[in-house]
Amino acid sequence: MKDFKRYMVTSALPYANGPVHLGHIAGVYLPSDIYVRYLRLMKKDVLWVCGSDEHGVPITLKAKKEGKSPQDIVDRYHNIIKKAFEDFGISTDIYSRTTSEMHYKTAQEFFKTLNDKGVFSKKTSKQFFDPEEKMFLADRYLSGTCPHCDHEGAYGDQCENCGTSLNAEDLKNPVSQLSGATPELRETEHWYLPLDEYEPFLKKWILEDHKEWKNTVSGQCRSWFEIGLQPRAVSRDLNWGVPLPVENSEGKVMYVWFDAPIGYISATREHTADWEKYWKDEDTKLVHFIGKDNIVFHSIIFPVMLKAEGSYILPDNVPANQFLNLEGDKISTSRNWAVWLHEYLEEFKGKQDELRYVLAANMPEAKDNDFRWKDYQDKINNELVAVLGNFVNRALVLTQKYYDNIVPECDCTPEDDAIFEQIKTAQQKISDKIEHFRFRDALKEMMDVARLGNKYLADTEPWKLIKTNPERVKTIMNVALQTVASLSVLAEPFLPFTTKRLQKMLNIDAPGWTNAGAKNIMVPGHQTAKAELLFEKVEDEVVEQQVRKLLKTKENNKASEKPQVTPMKKEITFEDFLKSDIRVGVIKSAEKVKKTKKLLAVEVDTGVDTRTVISGIAEHYTPEEIIGKRVVILINLAPKKMRGIESAGMILMGEDADGKLTFISPEDDFHAGATIS
RNA sequence: UGCGGGUUAGUGUAGUCGGUCAACACGCAGGACUCAUGAUCCUGAGACCGUGGGUUCGAGUCCCACACCCGCUACCA
Numbered sequence: 001m002k003d004f005k006r007y008m009v010t011s012a013l014p015y016a017n018g019p020v021h022l023g024h025i026a027g028v029y030l031p032s033d034i035y036v037r038y039l040r041l042m043k044k045d046v047l048w049v050c051g052s053d054e055h056g057v058p059i060t061l062k063a064k065k066e067g068k069s070p071q072d073i074v075d076r077y078h079n080i081i082k083k084a085f086e087d088f089g090i091s092t093d094i095y096s097r098t099t100s101e102m103h104y105k106t107a108q109e110f111f112k113t114l115n116d117k118g119v120f121s122k123k124t125s126k127q128f129f130d131p132e133e134k135m136f137l138a139d140r141y142l143s144g145t146c147p148h149c150d151h152e153g154a155y156g157d158q159c160e161n162c163g164t165s166l167n168a169e170d171l172k173n174p175v176s177q178l179s180g181a182t183p184e185l186r187e188t189e190h191w192y193l194p195l196d197e198y199e200p201f202l203k204k205w206i207l208e209d210h211k212e213w214k215n216t217v218s219g220q221c222r223s224w225f226e227i228g229l230q231p232r233a234v235s236r237d238l239n240w241g242v243p244l245p246v247e248n249s250e251g252k253v254m255y256v257w258f259d260a261p262i263g264y265i266s267a268t269r270e271h272t273a274d275w276e277k278y279w280k281d282e283d284t285k286l287v288h289f290i291g292k293d294n295i296v297f298h299s300i301i302f303p304v305m306l307k308a309e310g311s312y313i314l315p316d317n318v319p320a321n322q323f324l325n326l327e328g329d330k331i332s333t334s335r336n337w338a339v340w341l342h343e344y345l346e347e348f349k350g351k352q353d354e355l356r357y358v359l360a361a362n363m364p365e366a367k368d369n370d371f372r373w374k375d376y377q378d379k380i381n382n383e384l385v386a387v388l389g390n391f392v393n394r395a396l397v398l399t400q401k402y403y404d405n406i407v408p409e410c411d412c413t414p415e416d417d418a419i420f421e422q423i424k425t426a427q428q429k430i431s432d433k434i435e436h437f438r439f440r441d442a443l444k445e446m447m448d449v450a451r452l453g454n455k456y457l458a459d460t461e462p463w464k465l466i467k468t469n470p471e472r473v474k475t476i477m478n479v480a481l482q483t484v485a486s487l488s489v490l491a492e493p494f495l496p497f498t499t500k501r502l503q504k505m506l507n508i509d510a511p512g513w514t515n516a517g518a519k520n521i522m523v524p525g526h527q528t529a530k531a532e533l534l535f536e537k538v539e540d541e542v543v544e545q546q547v548r549k550l551l552k553t554k555e556n557n558k559a560s561e562k563p564q565v566t567p568m569k570k571e572i573t574f575e576d577f578l579k580s581d582i583r584v585g586v587i588k589s590a591e592k593v594k595k596t597k598k599l600l601a602v603e604v605d606t607g608v609d610t611r612t613v614i615s616g617i618a619e620h621y622t623p624e625e626i627i628g629k630r631v632v633i634l635i636n637l638a639p640k641k642m643r644g645i646e647s648a649g650m651i652l653m654g655e656d657a658d659g660k661l662t663f664i665s666p667e668d669d670f671h672a673g674a675t676i677s
Numbered sequence: 678u679g680c681g682g683g684u685u686a687g688u689g690u691a692g693u694c695g696g697u698c699a700a701c702a703c704g705c706a707g708g709a710c711u712c713a714u715g716a717u718c719c720u721g722a723g724a725c726c727g728u729g730g731g732u733u734c735g736a737g738u739c740c741c742a743c744a745c746c747c748g749c750u751a752c753c754a
Contacts, residue, residue, distance in 0.1 A: 216682055220749090223680045292682085292748070322682080323748080330747090361702090366690090367683050368747055375689080375703090382703060386716055394713045401712080441691080444702070458718040463711075533714060616753030637754060650754040 004285035004316075006045035008278040009036050010264040012290040012298075013053035013098065016077040017062050020084060021338035022371055023324040023331045024291075026359040029090050031321065031439050032289040034360065037091060037493040038434045041513035047278050049267035050085075051096035052078040055241040056256035057138060070240045074099060084342040088352050089496050096267035098242075098259060103266035107259045108245035110309060111234075115246050119308045120191040121231060128183035129237075130176040135251075136237030137183055142174055191244070192231035193258075198304045199229045205314070206299060213299075214437075216366075217320050220295045232301065234258040261302040264288075279312055286315045295320050319437040322364035326371050327550060336553050339371070339546075353495040354380050354535065360443045360494055373546045377538040383447060389535040391453040392487070395480040396505065396531035398462060407481055407526040408474035410519065416479045419456055423449055423486045424517035430490060431513070446490045453483045478524065481506070485521035489513055498534055505529050581636040582652070582676040583607060584666055587629045602626070602651065606635050607673010614647035632664045632676060 011032040014020050020029075032048065039046040054074035063070040074097070082095050096103070114120060128137045176183050206213065206221050234255045235244055241253025268275040278284055288298045298318045306312040325331060331338045344355060358379045362369050399405060410416075426449050433442035457480060462473045488502040489511045503510055507528050511521050522528075585604040602613050613633065632652040654662045666674070 219681050223749095226680075295681095325747090362689075369689085378688095378703065381714095382716095385714060390713055390716050394717080396713095398712055444691095447702085454713095454717055457712075458710075461710080461712090463713095466712095535714085537714065614754065634754080647754055 005283035009048040011050045016052040016054045016074040018333045026324045027291040027321040034493040094271040098263045102270045106266040107242045107262045124189045129186040132179040132181040190233045191235040195229040353498045373543045388450040407522045409524045410478035427516040481522045486516040584670045584674040585633040586672040605672040611648045
C-alpha cells in the first residue's frame with residue numbers, strides 16, 4: 001500500500017434542516033472521529049473537515065412553512081449541530097458551513113474553471129414557473145390532473161393514481177404546490193456535468209484500481225455503470241444557493257449536490273492558508289466518510305468534478321456505512337423517531353463515552369444495525385463497567401492500598417513480559433483494523449487488553465501474595481499500572497473523555513500511540529492521583545424512561561397525524577356519476593400475483609359475472625382471510641393488463657392517512673350484484 | 678420489478694485466497710476467588726452456517742434457482 005505523507009479526511013456534511021441523531025453519529029461522525037484521533041496519536045499530518053450543508057429546496061420550503069428566511073433555518077440547525085458535535089467530542093479541525101463567504105468563493109471558482117475548460121454541456125428545456133413565488137418548480141412541487149386517468153392529485157413526475165410516470169409539461173391544470181398558483185411553462189437553460197464521458201475512467205479507477213473498497217460501495221457504483229451514466233444537471237432555478245459565476249445566469253444557482261462536496265475544500269481553505277497541499281498533492285490520502293445514501297455522490301459525481309477540474313487528487317477510499325435503526329424501526333426525522341444527539345447530551349451529562357462505546361460496538365459497517373436502549377444498558381454494565389472500569393479500578397485501588405499511590409519497582413518475569421508482548425500485539429492489531437475502517441473489531445481488541453489485565457490479576461493474585469511474597473507484588477502492580485497506562489492510549493480514539501480522566505488519575509501526560517505496551521510509561525516512584533470510578537452502571541429506570549419517551553413519540557405521532565384530508569376533487573355532474581356502475585361483490589378466491597409485493601389477483605362474484613380484479617392490498621390482507629368478503633366494486637372500468645393478468649374493475653378501498661387500506665362493505669348481507677348509488 | 682446489500686448458536690457479530698472455520702462478545706448453567714461498581718477468573722451447554730440443487734477429494738466460503746429482510750427503483754384499477 002502507498003505510504004502517504006498526510007491525510008485529508010472529510011465527513012458528509014449534515015443537512016441543516018434538522019438536528020443530528022444517533023444514526024448520523026454511528027454511521028459517519030464517530031467512525032471519522034476514531035480514525036482521525038488514531039492518526040493524530042500516530043503523529044500523522046491529518047486534517048479533518050466538516051460543516052453544515054445549507055442549500056437546497058427542502059430548506060427553502062421549511063423556511064416558508066415557518067415564515068422565516070432560509071438563513072434563519074440554517075443558522076438554527078447549524079448551531080445546534082455544531083455545539084452537539086463539540087460536546088460529543090467530534091474533533092473536526094473545522095466545522096464550517098456552505099453559506100460561508102469562503103464557500104461561495106471556492107464553489108464559484110470551481111464552477112468557473114470547469115465552465116472555462118468547456119467541461120459542461122448546456123441544454124434548454126421547458127419547465128413550470130410559479131409566477132407568485134417567482135421560481136421554477138421541481139417536478140415534485142407540481143400537481144395537476146393526470147393526462148392518462150384524469151386523476152387530479154398527480155404529481156409532476158408521476159401520477160400516484162394510475163402509476164404512469166409523467167412529464168411535467170403534460171399535466172393538465174397544473175398547480176404549484178408552493179403557492180397554489182397556476183404555473184407557466186417557460187424555457188430554461190441548465191448546465192450539465194457529462195458523467196457519461198468519464199465512465200471508462202471511473203470504471204477503471206473504482207473497479208480495478210480500488211478493489212479494496214467496501215463491496216457495498218463498489219456494488220452501488222457497478223449498478224450505476226450497468227444502467228449507464230447520464231449527463232447530470234448541476235444548476236437549478238432557485239434563489240437559495242451559490243449563484244452561478246457565469247454570464248447570463250440570473251436566477252440560477254448550483255445544484256446543492258454540486259456545491260456541497262466543494263464545501264470540504266472551502267472548509268479546508270478557511271482553516272489553513274496551506275490548504276492546497278491537502279487537496280492537490282499526490283502524497284495526500286483523501287478519505288470521505290459517508291452513509292450509504294451518499295455513495296454515488298462521493299464515488300462518482302464528486303470524483304468526476306475533481307478530475308475535470310484537473311488539479312485535485314481523488315479520494316483514496318470512501319468508507320460508507322449502512323444505516324442504524326432505532327428499536328427495530330427506521331430512524332425518521334419527520335416522524336421524530338430518533339434519539340437526537342443534543343438531547344442525549346442534555347439528559348446524559350458526562351456520558352459521551354458511554355454512547356460512543358455502544359455506537360462503536362454496534363456500528364453498521366456491513367449491514368443495517370439496531371440501536372436498543374436495553375443493549376445500551378447491557379453494553380455499558382457488562383463491558384465498560386465490568387471489564388474496563390473494573391480493571392482500572394482494581395489496579396489503582398490496590399496500588400493505593402499497598403503503596404500509597406506510588407508506582408513500585410518492576411522486576412519482570414517471563415510471564416510479565418508476555419503481558420507487554422500481548423499489549424504490543426494488540427496495539428498493532430488495533431492500528432491495522434482502524435486503518436482498514438474496521439472500527440468495531442478495533443474496539444474489541446482494545447477491550448481485550450482490559451480483559452487481559454483482569455486475567456493477569458486473577459492469575460497472580462496479589463491480594464494473597466502480599467502476605468507471603470510482598471516483593472513480587474511490587475512487580476505485579478507495576479505491570480498492572482503499565483497496562484492501565486497503555487489502555488489510556490489505546491482507548492483514546494474510542495473513549496477520549498475517559499482516557500483524559502484516566503491520565504489525570506495516573507498523573508501522566510498523554511502517551512503517544514506507539515508507547516502502548518511499553519514497560520516504562522509509569523516510572524517507579526511516580527505518584528498517581530486518587531482512584532475514581534470511570535463509569536457508572538446504567539439503572540433500569542434510566543433505560544425504561546428512554547423507552548417510555550420513545551413510546552410516547554409513537555403515540556404522539558398517531559395522535560398528531562391529523563387525518564390528512566385530501567382536498568375535494570372537481571365537481572362532477574349527476575350524469576357523470578351515473579356513468580359508474582358500482583356493485584356489491586363477493587370474493588371467491590384470491591392469490592398473490594407472483595413477483596410483486598402489493599398485488600393480489602382476486603376473483604369476485606359481481607352478480608353479473610365472476611371476474612378477476614387486481615388489487616394492491618397484499619400488504620394489508622392475506623389471500624386466505626379475504627375469501628368470502630363482501631366488497632364494493634366498480635365494474636364498468638376499462639380492463640387493464642397488469643403483470644400479464646387482465647384486471648376488470650376496481651375494488652373500492654378506504655385509505656387511511658398512513659396508507660392503511662380497508663374494505664368498504666355493506667352493513668347487511670347483500671347479495672352479489674346489488675347496485676350501489 | 679430491476680439493481681445493490683444482507684440472511685452463521687437465545688442476542689449482536691467474525692469468518693481474507695474453498696481444506697483445525699465453525700470463532701468472538703453478551704446472555705445462560707456450574708464452579709473458583711474476594712483486590713474490585715454482586716464486578717473478576719475457570720469450565721460447560723447452545724449453530725447441521727436462510728432453503729433446494731450443482732462444481733469439488735473437500736464449501737458459510739465458488740456456481741444456479743428459490744425464500745425472507747433492508748435501501749434505492751418500479752408497481753399498487
